Amino acid sequence: MIDFNGLLSYVSFFLVFATAYAIITLGLNLQWGFTGLFNVGVAGFVAIGAYTSALLTTPHQEGHLAGLGWPVAAGMLAAMLVTGLVGAIVGVLALRLRQDYLAITTFGIAVTIQLVANNATSLTGGPFGVQFIPRPLQAWLGTGLPWTLAYLALAVGLLVLAYLAIESLVKSPWGRVLRAIREDEDAANALGKKSFNYRLQSFVIGSMLMGLGGAVYAHFVGFIAPEDFLPILTFQLWAMLIVGGAGNNRGAILGAYVVWAFWTAAGGLMRDFVPQAEQARAAALQVVLIGCLIAMMLVLRPRGIYGEKLVVHGQS
Amino acid sequence: MLQILADGLIIGSVVALGAIGLSMTLSIVRFSNFSHGELLGWGAYLALVASTALNTTSGAWATPIGPFSFGWGLLVALVLACGLTALLALGLDAVLFKRLRKQGSITLVIASFGAALALRNLLLFWQGGIPRYYSENLQIAIAFLPRSTWGGLRATPDQLFVLVLALVTVTGLHLFLQRSTLGRAMRATALNPGLARVTGIDPERVLRATWLMGGVLAAIAGVFAGLTVQMRPTMGVDLLLPLFAAVILGGIGSIWGAVLGGFVVGMAESISITWVGAEYRSAAAFVVLIAILMVRPRGLFGEKY
Numbered sequence: 001m002i003d004f005n006g007l008l009s010y011v012s013f014f015l016v017f018a019t020a021y022a023i024i025t026l027g028l029n030l031q032w033g034f035t036g037l038f039n040v041g042v043a044g045f046v047a048i049g050a051y052t053s054a055l056l057t058t059p060h061q062e063g064h065l066a067g068l069g070w071p072v073a074a075g076m077l078a079a080m081l082v083t084g085l086v087g088a089i090v091g092v093l094a095l096r097l098r099q100d101y102l103a104i105t106t107f108g109i110a111v112t113i114q115l116v117a118n119n120a121t122s123l124t125g126g127p128f129g130v131q132f133i134p135r136p137l138q139a140w141l142g143t144g145l146p147w148t149l150a151y152l153a154l155a156v157g158l159l160v161l162a163y164l165a166i167e168s169l170v171k172s173p174w175g176r177v178l179r180a181i182r183e184d185e186d187a188a189n190a191l192g193k194k195s196f197n198y199r200l201q202s203f204v205i206g207s208m209l210m211g212l213g214g215a216v217y218a219h220f221v222g223f224i225a226p227e228d229f230l231p232i233l234t235f236q237l238w239a240m241l242i243v244g245g246a247g248n249n250r251g252a253i254l255g256a257y258v259v260w261a262f263w264t265a266a267g268g269l270m271r272d273f274v275p276q277a278e279q280a281r282a283a284a285l286q287v288v289l290i291g292c293l294i295a296m297m298l299v300l301r302p303r304g305i306y307g308e309k310l311v312v313h314g315q316s
Numbered sequence: 317m318l319q320i321l322a323d324g325l326i327i328g329s330v331v332a333l334g335a336i337g338l339s340m341t342l343s344i345v346r347f348s349n350f351s352h353g354e355l356l357g358w359g360a361y362l363a364l365v366a367s368t369a370l371n372t373t374s375g376a377w378a379t380p381i382g383p384f385s386f387g388w389g390l391l392v393a394l395v396l397a398c399g400l401t402a403l404l405a406l407g408l409d410a411v412l413f414k415r416l417r418k419q420g421s422i423t424l425v426i427a428s429f430g431a432a433l434a435l436r437n438l439l440l441f442w443q444g445g446i447p448r449y450y451s452e453n454l455q456i457a458i459a460f461l462p463r464s465t466w467g468g469l470r471a472t473p474d475q476l477f478v479l480v481l482a483l484v485t486v487t488g489l490h491l492f493l494q495r496s497t498l499g500r501a502m503r504a505t506a507l508n509p510g511l512a513r514v515t516g517i518d519p520e521r522v523l524r525a526t527w528l529m530g531g532v533l534a535a536i537a538g539v540f541a542g543l544t545v546q547m548r549p550t551m552g553v554d555l556l557l558p559l560f561a562a563v564i565l566g567g568i569g570s571i572w573g574a575v576l577g578g579f580v581v582g583m584a585e586s587i588s589i590t591w592v593g594a595e596y597r598s599a600a601a602f603v604v605l606i607a608i609l610m611v612r613p614r615g616l617f618g619e620k621y
Binding site: 036038040093094096097098099100101103104105107108109111112115118119231232235238239242280281282284285287288290291292293294295298299302 | 431
C-alpha cells in the first residue's frame, strides 16, 4: 500500500523547489534568452534575495545586526528591490564592455557574495546561516502537508504573475528592442535605440526575479546557509534554461521542472545504490551529470526542448 | 613589507603561468574558457598520481634534491602531467569546443562552464575532497634579510624554485612566439584570423598548438600551486578569478601583460591577506578586476602580443 500522504508531501516539496527555480530561470531567460546577457553569477543574486528577505523577516536575535521581524511579503518585496539594485550596479560596471566581461564580473560577484555570507558572521550568521526564517501562515496551518500545499499555491501564484509580467514585457515593443539588440546591436543603435539602457533594464528586471526566487526558497526551507548558493546552483539554473529552451518563457519554466526532476532522480538513485561511505563521491558524479547534460544539449539540441519560436518565417 | 612583496611574487608566478594559457585561448580560440582553471587542478593531481606511483617503485625518486622538499620523482611527474594535461585540453577541444565553434563565442563559454563542472567533480570523485601535498617534508624558510630590515624577508627553497622555473618558462615561451614559425603563426592568428588564413596558415594547427601549450602551462601552474600551497579539487575554480583578473589587467593576448597581471593580482592577494585577512583573499582579485574594467577595460597592453 502506497503511503498517499507521504507521496503527496514528497511531490509537493519537489514542486515548491522547482517552482522557485522556475521563477529564477524566468529572470535568467530575460537576461540571456531575450537580451543575450551572459550572467554566470546567478547563485549570487539568488543568495542576495534569500538573505535580504531572511534577515528582514526573522525575529531579533542577540548578536545579530538584522532580524527586524517584517512581514514575509515585505521581505520578498525588499528582496526584489535589493537584488535589482545590485543588478543595476553590476550592469553599470560591466554592460558597456565586451560580452564575456559580464560573465567574468558576475562570476566574481557570486564569489564575493559567497565570501561575505561565509565570513560576515554578525550579519549573515557565517557558515551557520540564518535560522528561524518565518514561514508564512505557519501559525495557522501548522507544519504538515496543508502548509506545504498552501506554500506551493503561493509559489505557483508568484510564478504565474512573473510569467504574465515577463510575457507582456517581451511581447511589447520593449521586448522587440531587446531581441534586436541581441541579434545585432549596431543595427539597433543605428535605429536610435540606446542599447545600453535596454540591456541595463533587462538585467535589473532579471536580477529582481532571481532575488524573488531566492526569497521563495528561503521562506519555504526556513533556514539558509552559504552552501545553498554555491556555483553549482548557477549551473543547475543554466542547465534548466538550456534544456528548456532559451528565448521561450514556457521553455524556461518547463526546463526548471525537467532538470530538477532529473537532478532529484539522479540523487535518489545514487542514495539507493551507492554505499554510505561513498555518498560524497557519488554526489560529485551527480554534478558531472549536470555538466555533461549542458554540454550534450548544446551539441545535440542547442535550441532546447522548447526553443524560441522564429519571428521571421522562411529563414533559418 | 618586503615579505608581502615576496609572497605576492610567489602567488603571482602561479597566477601568471595560468593566465598566459587563458590569455592565449582568449585571443586565438576567441572565447573565455571557464574550464581553464580545471586544467590547473588536473595538472596538479596528475603530477601527484605520477609522483606517488614513481615513489612506490623506488625510494630514490622521493629522496629530496638538495634543499627542496621533493625528489626527482616530482620533476619527472611534472613532465608527465604536462603531457597528459595538454592531451586533456586537446581532447576537450575535439569532443566539445570544436563542434560548437560555429555557434559563436558565448555558446563556447557556456560549454566551457559545463566542462569545468564535469572536470572538477570528476577530480573530486577520483581523488576525494581532502587537501593533498606532494611531500610531507616540512621546509624551513631561509631568512634572506633579518627582521630589522623592513620587516625581513624569508622564503622556502621550494618557493624560489617555483619563481625561477616560472621565469624560465615564460622566457622560453616568449622566444618560441617570437622566433619559431609556429609561434609567428599563432601571433598572426591572434591578430587577424582571416588574414592569417589567407597567408596559408592552417588555423586548425594553430588551435591545436594553443590548446597544447595552454595545457602544459596550466599543468606547471597547477603543480606550483600544489607545491607552494596545497591541492584541493576546487583549486581550479578558486584560481579562475585571479586568472581572469590577470588576463584582463595585462590585456588579452599579451604574454608579458599576463605575467605582469599575474604578479599584480598576486600582490593584491598578498596584501589583502595581511590587511584584511585570509578569508577575503579571493575577493582581492575581484576588486582588481573591477578597478581595471572601470579605468582601463582593454588592459595595460592592448590586443597584441
